[in-house]
Each structure stands twice: as C-alpha cells, then as structure tokens.
Amino acid sequence: MTDFPEKCLRKIPFVLLTEDNKSSVAQREHFFEYQEFAFENYYDLKNIKLLFSEDEYLVFSILLSHDKKKWENVYTNTISNENRNYFDIDIISNHVKFVKIRLDRPGFLKIKDVSFWGDSSSSSFKEDPVLKYKTAFSVLFNESPTYLEKLIKNFLMFTDENCFLFINLSKNLTIDENFFFCSPRVFLFYGDIKRDKSGNTLLLGHLESIRAVIRSNLEIRYFCTLASNSLFIRKFSLDDTINQLHQKHQVPVSIERNYINDLDVCFGSIPDNGTWMWEHIANATSLHEHLQKKMDLDNLSVTQIEGLFAELSEWLLVEKYFKEIEEIAFYLKGVLWTAFEECIPVSIFRKHGKSEFTNICYMMWDGYRTASSSDVIKYNQCLPEHLCLLKWFERDIKNPATKMVTSDWGYHFLSLLNIKEILNNDELFTIETNLCNTSGKNLRKNNLCKNDFYLILKDRLINRDRIDIKDVCINSSLDSGFILLEHKNFQADIICQSLNGKFYVSATSISPQEKNQIIGYIYLECHITHPIFQISLDEKNDFLIENIVIYDGLNFTRLNPSPSKHDINLVYNFAKLCKDDSILYLGIPIFLEKSFYINIDVLY
DSSP states (O other), X not given: OOOOOGGGOEEEOXXXXXXXXXXXXXXXXXXXXXXXXXXEEEEEEEEEEEEESOOXXXXXXXXXXXXXXXXXXXXXXXXXXXXXXXXXXXXXXXXXXXEEEEEEEESOOOEEEEEEEEEEOOSOOOOOOOOOOOEEEEEEEOSOHXXXXXXXXXXHHHSOTTEEEEEXXXXXXXXXXXXXXXXXXXXXXXXXXXXXXSBSHHHHHHHHHHHHHHHHTOOOOEXXXXXXXXXXXXXXXXXXXXXXXXXXXXXXXXXXXXXXXXXXXOTTOOOTTOOTHHHHHTTOXXXXXXXXXXXXXXXXXXXXXXXXXXXXXXXXXXXXXXXXXHHGGGGGTTOOOOBGGGTHHHHHHHHHSOXXXXXXXXXXXXXXXXXXXXXXXXXXXXXXXXXXXXXXXXXXXXXXXXXXXXXXXXXXXXXXXXXXXXXXXXXXXXXXXXXXXXXXXXXXXXXXXOSOEEEEEEEXXXXXXXXXXXXXXXXXXXXXXXXXXXXXXXXXXXXXXXXXXXXXXXXXXXXXXXXXXXEEEXXXXXXXSSOEEEEEXXXXXXXXXXXXXXXXXXXXXXXXXXXXXXXXXXXXXXXXXXXXXXXXXXXXXXXXXXXXXXXXXXXX
C-alpha cells in the first residue's frame, strides 16, 4: 500500500446495497455476480482492502461512480498463477459515492471483508472529456456477399463516427462495386496474400489491413483485429477499452480459457495447460532460430487474436517484420496446425513495444460454440464494459442470433436491456423460442424415445468401438442411433432402457475399476430439423447435464444449459440451431457403476 499521510486517510463508512447470491440457480442465472456499496457523502477514494473467503480463480473488477449511472473501471484482476484472497489496492479517484465489485466469471462473489479509505471530497464532480481518437478495425473476409452486407451493418450500428472498418477480401470473391462505396467508414480491398486457416497467412492479412490504414491518411490512433464470425453485441466504448490498455493486462479479461501459462514460453518448451500450438512447434528448431535472429524474440507468448486491441504504433512494430513473417512459411513444412496470428503480435508487443494491449471480444470456448439469441442477451447485460464483441456467430443471415445483431430491430431491442434487471433463464428461453418462431406456448412435445425398448451389452470390451443400436436392439424405433465406447480395455455390462418416456442407463463391471468414469455415450437421433430439447432429471443427478453432448455429424459439443426447478426435478431447456440438412444426435453419457433415469423431450 502507498504511504499516504496518515491525516489524509480515513476509513469510509458504507452500506451494502446488494445481498450475496446463495443458490445454484442464482449462480447460473446471474452469470457475473456483483456487490454494490454506497457512501453517505462524496469521497476522494485512495485505497480499498478486500478479503475474499476463497482464493481460487479470482477474476474481478472494481468500478466507481458518482451517480450509479456511469461507472468507471479502476481495477481488474485477471487470472494469475498466484492464488491469493487478500488485495490491498491503491486507487486515486475523486468524488466517489458508489462502488461496485464484480466477479468477472460465472459463480459466487464471496467477500469476507472490505474497507474503503480516503477523505471527504473537496471538489465538485467534473465529467471527463469524451475521447475522439480514431480506431481502425480489420477483418479478413471470404464469405458470401449477403453476409458481408450484414457484417458491415453490424459494425456501423455498434460503432461511432471515429471508427473505421478495413475489410481484406479474398481474391476469389466477386463483390458488387456498390459495397466499395457503402459508407465513408468502410474500406474494402483485395489483399495480395493467399490466406490459409493455418500458419502465418492470417496475420499477414491483418498486416495488409494496416498498410491500407496508412494509405487512407485517416490519422488512426488504435488498431483492432476482428474475425468475420465475431460480431458486436453492444456499443464499442473507446474510453472503457483505453482504461483496460492502461491496466496492462497480459491475458484477456473474463475468459473461459486460461492463457497465463502461454506467456514468455521458451523456444522448444511445452508448458503445462498451455495452448495446443506449443506441441506443434516444439521441435521446429529452424523456425526458432528464424524468430530469434530475424525478429529478435527471446521467447514466445500467445493470446487470442479476436478483438486484439492496441495502439497503431504497437501494431506497426509487427508490420515492420512483414517480410520475416512471410518467411515463416518456409519453416512450417511438416509442422501441424499453427496460428501465428495469436503468437507473433503479442510476442512483439511484449519484447519491442509498451506491452499495452487488450481484447474486446468474448470467446465462447465452453459449451456449444455457436451464439444463440439467449447468449447475445445474457452477455450484452453481463460482460465487463469493454467487451463488446462475441464469437462464434453463424454466418447465416437466417440465424436468429445473427439476425438480432445485424438488424435495426435487434439493435434497438438490445439497447433497451440496460433499463431492466438481468433476465432469468425462463425469460431468456421464451425470447429464444419466439425468435425461432416456436413460441413456447404453442410448442408440441414428443419424447425422444417414441417406443419402449430394452438394450443390453453383456461382457462388452470397452475399447473404442461404435455399435449401431438397430444391430443390438430388435424392438426399437431407434434405427439411427449408435453407441460410442471409450478406450478403457476392460469388460462391462451396459443396459439402456426406454420405458414410459423415461430413459434408463446403467453399466457395471466385475473387474475392479475406477467408479463413476465415463465409458461411452449413447447417441439418439433427433428427427426434428430445429429442435428444442427439454431434459428433466432428479436433482441428485444434476452431474449429468454438463456431460450431455450434441453431435451434428461433424463436431461433438458439450452443453451447459441452465435449469429451472419443478418440484423435485430440474428441467433444462435449450434450443439447437443448425443447417436444414443437418442430422442431430443427443449424446447421453454412460457411467461405470452409476445408474440413472432421465427424461428427454423434443419441442417443435
């Protein structure tokens, strides 16, 4: 703590305006929990002492206000290797009356003790001037002209006149010339680099955008990279973003993926719990030498490229190595998938620059990686103020979530959310189903298992095998379902039964094995194109829901829907949007030495 003169510091009395959330439903529904404190008078705040009752995964922010309308983020604690629960934070902010402490992740905010230190405010409140610096955004585009129109509309709606979008088009795209004159804030050009999903070409594409920015003579101060499937869900705030720059966070704020072990990684090393790319380049010695000798890098760091925001002067340090980054391709022969756009910029920022950067895009790593309209509403209300983009959106203009953030009505709807308390899960689900043109009141319901059946696999070797249900269950309507077994290399008995709408799963083994491990999944086909699943289970079996999987023919994705309580059961509703020709399967886990009943309905 800074040594302020003793006479200047006093302990400020306060009242707590919010109560702790205690229920699991509140934990899921209120997403980023916060507590608000109020002072009787205005104070010049100098210091906050904060003690949490737990030290695990503490990511939180402190926000101050004089009127509870406009909040200033003065401190954010991102993920770190150091687990601690006590914070002594120096803060110099005048004319403060309200303090908000917000957890920047789902969960409980467990504050054990807090104290505020400062002195009575001697001056009246003065509004900070609005920043007018110009920001350029870069996006690499290889999608349809129809989606391009929506992408541009999304940008223009959620940014102001000081923001400019540079769209680097793939050479194989044919775009109507009207797009090139759609707005004085949008610049389209055809880049020279042939881009690939892996390697160095995506970074080179963004560096081409930087060259286009320089040619524009717009006097740009900041530069930010976007993805074509990351869209704005709220207004971009330059003030809030610069606030984060000055805090010099080295990992994204409020993330579902931890990058702390991906900082300052020595060449050839594979850090524990790091990103997948380290293993792919660990043995690329000639690549390491190139990065060391030609780019003067001592080590490498990784962060997300989506929404990577920094001063243009920092990005120009990267652009200076355009030729050297091009030459990386020579050293990637035989190297598996890489993403140097996530690696090179931040490594250069940290070595050759001011190490001031932040991310303004929230990445939905957990669960099904497609944004729903419920996700748009939830994150619009809950995310830290500088996070204004969300990924992943479907590049389909008929998708309700995409439609919501690329249309006038969606923009006006989202702008109204700030005047209401955070929507609960039932309200979100009602909106979701109405946007899908399947209002909950008018939905029909069918059980996923239309007919009763009984399936038993006796003494089955659990050894990564696929079993078609029709081959082992004669009296079943499940002619398209299947079982996938894990690689466990022991024998077990598996029973699956559908009776009176309830689905029963059990697995046992006579050999001594670790109990409660997942040994496989049973996948049941859904015959509805755009289904809404409703899962009901006993509260004691709520462990099941985080292991339920959706398979769309390409990807297996775990879901994490939120529950509503009905008597002794928990009921989970979730909509799955997919392409019209997709075949969906719902995957139910098979646990060793654990049996359960579950009810699965399909609403349509």
